[in-house]
Amino acid sequence: MINITFVASDGERRKVEIEEGETAREAALYNDVPGIDGDCGGVCACATCHVHVDPEWIDKVGRLTDGSMEADLLQFAEGTTEFSRLACQINMKSILDGLVLHVPDKQY
Ligand code: FES
Structure with a gap:
C-alpha cells in the first residue's frame, strides 16, 4: 500500500492508503476526502480533482x-x-509513498 496525506485548506491532514496502480483521485474518493469531487470519473475532463502537490514532492x-x-x-x-x-x-x-497533496479550498 502507498500512503498519501491530503492537507485541507484549513490545515487538517488526512492520511490514506491506496494500492499501487490506482490514482490519487481514487485515494481521495475511496476515503471521502473533502474537496476532491472527481466529477468526470477520472478522464481528465472536469478539473474537480485539482490538487497542489507539496513542493517537496x-x-x-x-x-x-x-x-x-x-x-x-x-x-x-x-x-x-x-x-x-x-x-x-x-x-x-x-x-x-508518503506523498503530500494540498486540496484547494474550492474547485470551481
Ligand atoms: S476527475 Fe480529474 S479531471 Fe475529472
Whole structure:
C-alpha cells in the first residue's frame, strides 16, 4: 500500500492508503476526502480533482506538461499554481509513498 496525506485548506491532514496502480483521485474518493469531487470519473475532463502537490514532492510527481490535456484543463481551474496537478492524472507508484497533496479550498 502507498500512503498519501491530503492537507485541507484549513490545515487538517488526512492520511490514506491506496494500492499501487490506482490514482490519487481514487485515494481521495475511496476515503471521502473533502474537496476532491472527481466529477468526470477520472478522464481528465472536469478539473474537480485539482490538487497542489507539496513542493517537496513535485519532482517525483512531475510538473504539468505544456500543451497537455491536463494543462489545458487546469487553465480554467481556480487558484492554479506551478504545483497544480489533477489527482486523476497522478498514478500511484512506490516512489510516491508518503506523498503530500494540498486540496484547494474550492474547485470551481
Ligand atoms: S476527475 Fe475529472 S479531471 Fe480529474
